[in-house]
Amino acid sequence: MIRYTLKRFLSLCISLAVASLLIFFVIEIAPGDPASFMLGINAQPDTVAALRAELGLDIPKLERYLAWTQGMLTGDFGMSYTYRTPVSQMVADRLWVSLPLALFALALSTLIALPAGIYAAARRGQTGDVAVMSATQLGVAIPNFWFAMMLVLIFAIKLRWFAGGGFAGWDKGLGAVMWSLTLPAISLALPQAAILARVMRSALLDVMNEDFMRTARAKGLTTTQTLWKHGLRNALIPVLTIIGLQFSFLLAGGIIIEQVFYLPGLGRLVFQAISARDLIVVESVVMLLVFAVIVVNFAVDLAYAAVDPRLRART
Amino acid sequence: MSLLDITNLSLSINGTPILRDVSLSVNTGEIVAVTGESGSGKSLTALATMGLLPKGSQTTGTITLEGQNLLTTSEADLCNIRGNKIGMVFQEPMTALNPVQTIGAQVAETILIHGSMRKSDAMARAADVLTRVGLPQEQFPLSRYPHELSGGQRQRVVIAMAIALRPKLLIADEPTTALDVTTQAQILDLLKDLAHDFDMGLLMITHDLAVVSDMADKIVVMRLGEVLEQGKTRTLLTNMQHDYTKMLFAASGHQVNLPDLPASDVLLRVKNVVRDYTTPRKAVFGSKGVFRALNKVSFDIKRGERLGLVGESGCGKSTLTRAILGLEDVQDGDITLDGAPVFTGRKPNLAVRRKMQVVFQDPFGSFNPRHKVARLITEPFHLLETPPSHEERQRLINQTLTAVGLDPSDANKYIHQFSGGQRQRIAIARALIIQPDLIVFDEAVSALDVSVRAQILDLLADLSAKYNLTYLFISHDLSVVRTITDRVLVMQRGEIVEQGETEQVFTAPNHPYTQELIAAAPVLPDLQHMKG
Numbered sequence: 001m002i003r004y005t006l007k008r009f010l011s012l013c014i015s016l017a018v019a020s021l022l023i024f025f026v027i028e029i030a031p032g033d034p035a036s037f038m039l040g041i042n043a044q045p046d047t048v049a050a051l052r053a054e055l056g057l058d059i060p061k062l063e064r065y066l067a068w069t070q071g072m073l074t075g076d077f078g079m080s081y082t083y084r085t086p087v088s089q090m091v092a093d094r095l096w097v098s099l100p101l102a103l104f105a106l107a108l109s110t111l112i113a114l115p116a117g118i119y120a121a122a123r124r125g126q127t128g129d130v131a132v133m134s135a136t137q138l139g140v141a142i143p144n145f146w147f148a149m150m151l152v153l154i155f156a157i158k159l160r161w162f163a164g165g166g167f168a169g170w171d172k173g174l175g176a177v178m179w180s181l182t183l184p185a186i187s188l189a190l191p192q193a194a195i196l197a198r199v200m201r202s203a204l205l206d207v208m209n210e211d212f213m214r215t216a217r218a219k220g221l222t223t224t225q226t227l228w229k230h231g232l233r234n235a236l237i238p239v240l241t242i243i244g245l246q247f248s249f250l251l252a253g254g255i256i257i258e259q260v261f262y263l264p265g266l267g268r269l270v271f272q273a274i275s276a277r278d279l280i281v282v283e284s285v286v287m288l289l290v291f292a293v294i295v296v297n298f299a300v301d302l303a304y305a306a307v308d309p310r311l312r313a314r315t
Numbered sequence: 316m317s318l319l320d321i322t323n324l325s326l327s328i329n330g331t332p333i334l335r336d337v338s339l340s341v342n343t344g345e346i347v348a349v350t351g352e353s354g355s356g357k358s359l360t361a362l363a364t365m366g367l368l369p370k371g372s373q374t375t376g377t378i379t380l381e382g383q384n385l386l387t388t389s390e391a392d393l394c395n396i397r398g399n400k401i402g403m404v405f406q407e408p409m410t411a412l413n414p415v416q417t418i419g420a421q422v423a424e425t426i427l428i429h430g431s432m433r434k435s436d437a438m439a440r441a442a443d444v445l446t447r448v449g450l451p452q453e454q455f456p457l458s459r460y461p462h463e464l465s466g467g468q469r470q471r472v473v474i475a476m477a478i479a480l481r482p483k484l485l486i487a488d489e490p491t492t493a494l495d496v497t498t499q500a501q502i503l504d505l506l507k508d509l510a511h512d513f514d515m516g517l518l519m520i521t522h523d524l525a526v527v528s529d530m531a532d533k534i535v536v537m538r539l540g541e542v543l544e545q546g547k548t549r550t551l552l553t554n555m556q557h558d559y560t561k562m563l564f565a566a567s568g569h570q571v572n573l574p575d576l577p578a579s580d581v582l583l584r585v586k587n588v589v590r591d592y593t594t595p596r597k598a599v600f601g602s603k604g605v606f607r608a609l610n611k612v613s614f615d616i617k618r619g620e621r622l623g624l625v626g627e628s629g630c631g632k633s634t635l636t637r638a639i640l641g642l643e644d645v646q647d648g649d650i651t652l653d654g655a656p657v658f659t660g661r662k663p664n665l666a667v668r669r670k671m672q673v674v675f676q677d678p679f680g681s682f683n684p685r686h687k688v689a690r691l692i693t694e695p696f697h698l699l700e701t702p703p704s705h706e707e708r709q710r711l712i713n714q715t716l717t718a719v720g721l722d723p724s725d726a727n728k729y730i731h732q733f734s735g736g737q738r739q740r741i742a743i744a745r746a747l748i749i750q751p752d753l754i755v756f757d758e759a760v761s762a763l764d765v766s767v768r769a770q771i772l773d774l775l776a777d778l779s780a781k782y783n784l785t786y787l788f789i790s791h792d793l794s795v796v797r798t799i800t801d802r803v804l805v806m807q808r809g810e811i812v813e814q815g816e817t818e819q820v821f822t823a824p825n826h827p828y829t830q831e832l833i834a835a836a837p838v839l840p841d842l843q844h845m846k847g
Binding site: 003210211212214215216217218219220221222225229230233234307308309310 | 365367390391394395396397398399402403405407410411412413414415416424425428429460462473476477596
């Protein structure tokens with residue numbers, strides 16, 4: 001287990017290093033000067049020169065890369081060109097919206113999907129299964145922005161149970177924050193839940209055909225006991241993989257939903273930074289997202305090993 | 316009243332009749348063997364007794380255990396009976412255990428679900444039972460996972476789960492089919508001892524008549540869902556009534572007439588071959604280990620010779636096959652066919668490879684289901700520098716299919732239209748079509764029923780006479796190797812421990828390992844001797 005963890009951790013470090021190199025040098029190698037790109041074609045030469053100096057573009061590349069990564073490690077992400085505030089602070093503010101939103105959505109999606117998938121698998125081919133599968137088909141097919149707008153129409157405008165958009169702010173307390181994130185989380189979660197439920201169902205169906213499930217029945221376990229005691233844990237590996245992928249997606253991919261609900265999240269920050277050609281912010285946020293994805297994958301790898309003893313032994 | 320009475324059991328699944336009027340009984344302490352070929356319904360008879368038939372099953376007749384009709388018992392009551400009064404052992408020990416639970420937890424589960432016992436007591440009981448089946452706690456603590464055990468050890472765990480509560484009846488469905496001969500002998504002994512010690516009835520399902528005749532008190536012969544004949548082992552074997560039983564017995568011990576061995580030169584030479592695999596590190600910063608799969612293996616095959624290779628799983632048979640076929644390089648030594656190396660530099664030597672063909676074990680998995688037979692068997696033509704013309708190709712297809720006992724019109728069929736035995740004929744046709752110098756048969760008859768196996772062995776003998784075949788026949792089945800080869804190699808832990816003329820090796824084995832193998836292999840009883 002220690003060896004497995006160390007190996008996974010090493011692979012995490014290497015991935016991070018490679019990702020940082022890629023992000024940094026793609027922007028460097030891309031044709032055109034970052035400074036003139038940021039300022040647009042009508043910029044004055046002296047403004048460009050000033051920005052070049054500010055960005056440190058006259059310093060050798062390698063030195064700049066090292067300074068950038070070092071800054072990242074110590075929490076100094078540089079200064080946003082458009083907002084003139086430290087990027088770290090901007091990101092931190094947005095993260096306090098995006099992270100709870102992603103976690104909330106993930107929790108919802110998992111809470112809906114796993115029982116639905118298990119229920120469908122246990123009643124394979126029966127009405128309950130068909131109903132769940134049809135519902136997930138719909139869930140996958142309906143675009144989440146449309147669904148989000150419907151939620152706003154019904155629950156915010158018509159019933160007035162929730163606010164139609166905006167973020168309450170942490171100073172109002174956890175309850176208010178959750179309240180303002182509920183509709184966005186539901187709209188993010190449902191399509192993910194639909195996918196996850198299908199994965200759960202098919203993983204469980206695969207496991208139900210395994211010989212050891214028959215062995216369990218021969219010991220005297222009922223079908224339900226067999227499913228819970230022997231089926232579930234064996235079916236978890238593909239489910240964990242999908243949960244890991246979904247978390248990464250939810251963290252950054254909520255941009256449309258953030259737009260619909262007018263939430264100041266990471267997705268909107270990236271969108272605004274790209275529109276404003278603020279490369280410093282883009283670079284930092286992209287790196288942060290890559291970091292999140294890699295760390296989540298690391299966590300999923302460890303979860304695999306916790307679930308399956310065979311992985312602990314293998315290297 | 317017997318312990319188990321199956322009376323006029325008929326079964327249909329989704330309307331298809333599977334079993335017809337099956338009747339048999341098992342007494343306390345008695346070993347009853349149900350035997351027959353695939354499709355005879357022997358496994359479904361066992362599953363019906365367990366109440367574990369697939370969905371869509373309909374049954375008539377009765378199955379009574381100590382007077383209680385299991386077919387009319389509710390599912391909840393059946394759950395109380397399974398594992399408690401009836402235990403069951405399955406064929407595939409590799410997959411019969413839950414991979415993510417410890418063996419202790421799995422054995423204790425049987426105890427826990429049937430009794431109000433504390434978990435620690437159940438674990439202690441599990442330890443006792445595991446020790447009883449030959450897995451002492453010092454070597455096999457409860458915390459072991461199934462993947463840390465060998466096939467034979469896993470089967471012992473499955474048996475422990477089945478007998479943990481000392482059931483009255485133990486059902487074993489092909490319990491040793493997936494195991495090596497020496498392991499098979501141990502598991503059979505264990506089952507026999509357990510049945511005796513616990514005074515259990517043992518219903519044993521097996522296709523292997525040699526196993527049956529060795530241990531069963533009673534034999535039930537089934538075919539196509541019907542019981543053809545049954546009786547006390549000795550009476551039944553000495554006085555077989557049904558033609559099918561006679562055929563089954565004859566096919567199990569089938570002998571072929573191999574043509575005489577022609578005097579000739581060496582075709583394949585394997586000399587001091589060494590193949591190492593690296594194994595994972597044991598400690599975090601330890602160095603990688605080395606596993607020597609082949610250790611200085613040397614032998615020759617002469618042109619026209621039929622050479623056998625026997626040994627248990629993990630002894631290096633497959634590694635040797637891959638090395639001979641030039642599928643992977645070896646660390647040391649030479650393998651040459653007609654003087655040319657099978658592997659040159661870093662890649663296989665195609666000029667040599669086209670002179671060799673292989674027939675694999677699984678007649679179901681080794682064909683592409685989307686291709687017709689004509690395309691499947693002409694695949695080796697890709698190896699040739701100048702593939703035959705259209706007419707020549709057609710002629711070869713016809714000729715080869717006829718040679719293996721199929722019809723030329725079969726060339727336009729797909730593989731799913733054939734039975735297992737026919738598929739193996741197609742596999743042989745595929746190997747034969749470019750008239751290779753050497754054919755490797757890798758467990759080529761192991762997955763076949765005995766009657767089909769006998770036909771395929773006859774076919775090989777015929778083809779040997781007709782085409783002067785040279786082959787390497789790899790098998791774990793000693794009786795097959797004995798009849799189909801001239802010379803035999805015995806392999807153990809990557810080394811050839813004995814080689815010689817087949818009859819010589821089998822009648823007077825020199826090496827202790829060969830002796831052990833031969834002693835462990837179940838043999839058909841000598842009927843003349845039995846009668847006398």
